[in-house]
Amino acid sequence: MKQSGAGSLLPLAAACALLLSATPPANAFTLHSAVSLNARAIEFFAGHVVLDAQGGAAIDDGVLHVSADRIVLDLRANRYVGVGHVTLSGSPAAEGAALGVDVLTHRAVLISVGPHAATQVVEGKQLRAAAAGDAGSEPLALPDLEGELPYAVATSAVAHAGADVRLRNAHVVVPGGRSVYLPSYVYTFSSDTGYVVNNAYGGGEDVPLYVGSTRDSIQGLHFFYNAQTKVGVGFDDHIVDGNKAYVLISLSPLNGPSKALNFTWQEHINSHASQSFAASAQTGSSVFSRYDVNDQVHRSFFELSAYQTNGANAQQISWQSLYEPLGSRGLPADVYFNLRSEFGLDHAANPGNFYPFSFSGATATTVAHTALEAQAYTKPFTIGESTLNLTADLRRSNDSLPHDRLIQTYGVQLTRRWNQRITTQFLDGETSVHDDFRAADVGASTHTSTQSLGVTYAHGDPFALYVSATHNAAWEVGPTSLVVTPWSLYANARFRVNRSLSLGLSRSYYFGFEGQRFSSFGVQIFP
Numbered sequence: 001m002k003q004s005g006a007g008s009l010l011p012l013a014a015a016c017a018l019l020l021s022a023t024p025p026a027n028a029f030t031l032h033s034a035v036s037l038n039a040r041a042i043e044f045f046a047g048h049v050v051l052d053a054q055g056g057a058a059i060d061d062g063v064l065h066v067s068a069d070r071i072v073l074d075l076r077a078n079r080y081v082g083v084g085h086v087t088l089s090g091s092p093a094a095e096g097a098a099l100g101v102d103v104l105t106h107r108a109v110l111i112s113v114g115p116h117a118a119t120q121v122v123e124g125k126q127l128r129a130a131a132a133g134d135a136g137s138e139p140l141a142l143p144d145l146e147g148e149l150p151y152a153v154a155t156s157a158v159a160h161a162g163a164d165v166r167l168r169n170a171h172v173v174v175p176g177g178r179s180v181y182l183p184s185y186v187y188t189f190s191s192d193t194g195y196v197v198n199n200a201y202g203g204g205e206d207v208p209l210y211v212g213s214t215r216d217s218i219q220g221l222h223f224f225y226n227a228q229t230k231v232g233v234g235f236d237d238h239i240v241d242g243n244k245a246y247v248l249i250s251l252s253p254l255n256g257p258s259k260a261l262n263f264t265w266q267e268h269i270n271s272h273a274s275q276s277f278a279a280s281a282q283t284g285s286s287v288f289s290r291y292d293v294n295d296q297v298h299r300s301f302f303e304l305s306a307y308q309t310n311g312a313n314a315q316q317i318s319w320q321s322l323y324e325p326l327g328s329r330g331l332p333a334d335v336y337f338n339l340r341s342e343f344g345l346d347h348a349a350n351p352g353n354f355y356p357f358s359f360s361g362a363t364a365t366t367v368a369h370t371a372l373e374a375q376a377y378t379k380p381f382t383i384g385e386s387t388l389n390l391t392a393d394l395r396r397s398n399d400s401l402p403h404d405r406l407i408q409t410y411g412v413q414l415t416r417r418w419n420q421r422i423t424t425q426f427l428d429g430e431t432s433v434h435d436d437f438r439a440a441d442v443g444a445s446t447h448t449s450t451q452s453l454g455v456t457y458a459h460g461d462p463f464a465l466y467v468s469a470t471h472n473a474a475w476e477v478g479p480t481s482l483v484v485t486p487w488s489l490y491a492n493a494r495f496r497v498n499r500s501l502s503l504g505l506s507r508s509y510y511f512g513f514e515g516q517r518f519s520s521f522g523v524q525i526f527p
Helices: 005-022
Strands: 034-045 050-060 065-074 079-089 094-102 107-112 118-123 126-129 152-160 164-173 179-188 205-214 217-226 230-241 245-252 260-268 273-282 288-296 300-309 312-321 335-348 366-378 381-383 386-399 403-417 422-437 442-459 463-477 487-498 501-513 516-518 522-526
Touching (some): 034 164, 050 152, 065 094, 094 118, 152 205, 164 205, 179 217, 487 522
Antiparallel strands (some): 034 050, 050 065, 079 094, 107 118, 118 126, 164 179, 179 205, 205 217, 245 260, 260 273, 273 288, 288 300, 300 312, 312 335, 366 386, 381 386, 386 403, 403 422, 422 442, 442 463, 501 522
16 A cells, blocks of 8 residues: 555654664774865875975874975875975964975974074974984875876865865866866765775766765765756765775665665674674655674584565575686686575565465464575686686475475677777576475476677777677566566767866667666766
């Protein structure tokens, strides 16, 4: 039954309470060193992650307070250089012509010229004359920008070492060489997963714009387009503990009739164990949540998972080996395999009707299952100028309905590199599923087949193009019915607009299948 009014928001309220109780304390997260920079003009070079502040420049790294005619902050090297009328205020207080500072250690080299030329070292609040070797090899070296043009120009910036840069009063370059004014703009350069992934879903093109950041988090808006909401706006928050853990919270869209609140928590417990929790609530729907934990033990790992939604829940434990060679020499040494076993329980308060059963009290609401699975893949085989990869997956499961299922999946990948710029790839995937419902003495079988041919043209940084054609087919024996898209084309182009900006565009074509021809555009923006 469709819910309306305040009742439709109850799942969202329940999810909010769940999210607030599950969020780890802020002091549990890694805090990146913060550096504040102000000037009449600050140029940001995204390709080298460099800030160049000129005209009354001032920087505060949490320990040293420095002003100079020009300050260059290199966030890859975690150091900055001040040039011209350099002044250190506070403790210690000093003046000089040039200054080089390590952001992480706050150790600095101050150089004075003129009649009282000297080289001094700043360590914390101590200022002393430099001894032999104190200055290092190049304390005042500026980064080589290799002709890169600025990606944005701002009047102030806050950088978090190893994570992000937040620009204020920023003019950001967009395709066509024009600039757009943004009161706040955040650029992330961390490789930590929590800064890269997001759980804001708009169901169409997604253009993220991050506008806020702290020493352990970033906040952003997501602009997207879909058939229901048209132009939508979502919000998300990333709280990141380096490469150890992260929390994602999003509400999307902020406008429109349907809203989704999502929560994701991922943590590496130690070197061999990790856990994750996810919860989601949509307007008019129940809360869905899932928890997973896995632990690696002697070339294998255990995984425990559980989920619940709309009166149904399931728990499962599995044991899977790591991939091992099939033999020690010859062809078996080029084949790798693993084995997996699992046991699970699925419970539904009202399972309803599903083939070949009708809900009449005789159908179990709690179903136990066991499964065995074997997976294998080969090392690339060289065939002339091409390479061949093979994969296989065989899974057999039994449950207490009783119901037996056999799934077989096979894959072939043939790749050829014609020259330094052109590569072709052919893929073939075959999947067969056989179901046997012994209590009802009926069975069903399905087979799906997919072939894809793709061509990649890569002309270095300026331009890249990928085009593919895909064919799908399906067969079934029994009452089941499969619908697949017979033919489709896909293209993805990436090109550099200028030295500071690249644009990626993608789109699919479905040849009028079920009235659908072109998909919506996919858009990506790169520095």
